[in-house]
Amino acid sequence: MSNNDISFFEQVYQVVRLIPFGRVSSYGAIARYLGAAKSSRMVGYALNGSHPIQPPVPAHRVLNRMGLLTGKQHFEAPNAMQILLEAEGHIVEDNQLLTFKEKFWDPMVELSL
DNA sequence: CGATTGACGTACG
DNA sequence: TCGTACGCCAATC
Numbered sequence: 001m002s003n004n005d006i007s008f009f010e011q012v013y014q015v016v017r018l019i020p021f022g023r024v025s026s027y028g029a030i031a032r033y034l035g036a037a038k039s040s041r042m043v044g045y046a047l048n049g050s051h052p053i054q055p056p057v058p059a060h061r062v063l064n065r066m067g068l069l070t071g072k073q074h075f076e077a078p079n080a081m082q083i084l085l086e087a088e089g090h091i092v093e094d095n096q097l098l099t100f101k102e103k104f105w106d107p108m109v110e111l112s113l
Numbered sequence: 114c115g116a117t118t119g120a121c122g123t124a125c126g
Numbered sequence: 127t128c129g130t131a132c133g134c135c136a137a138t139c
Binding site for chain 1: 118119
Binding site: 007008009031036037038039040041042045046048049 | 132133134135136137
């Protein structure tokens, strides 16, 4: 697969861009989908440099295992992530996505691996 | 060029 | 059951 030629970061970008509107995913789920379950940290780090990347990566749809907005500090504004999520119909309270389990998007399942 | 850090998650004690 | 340690790979100091 020529898809394997791209860097781990680019693979992360592609998967995150597949997250539909109104859905969210987690770093671990994406890492596992890429075959690197222990590289969950890299997923978040990849998103850290995903700002100048195009097409834009919906990094706000990627949360941690508990549905916490752990990366909101890395956005242009601390509340940008929450605003974007709420704009997609989610409910955020105390940096926690109450609709996380409900709107969770698992690439392993959705992409029918 | 070598050591440290970082949007996490799992394993072990 | 709760707390601590490690792994992953790239970027930064």
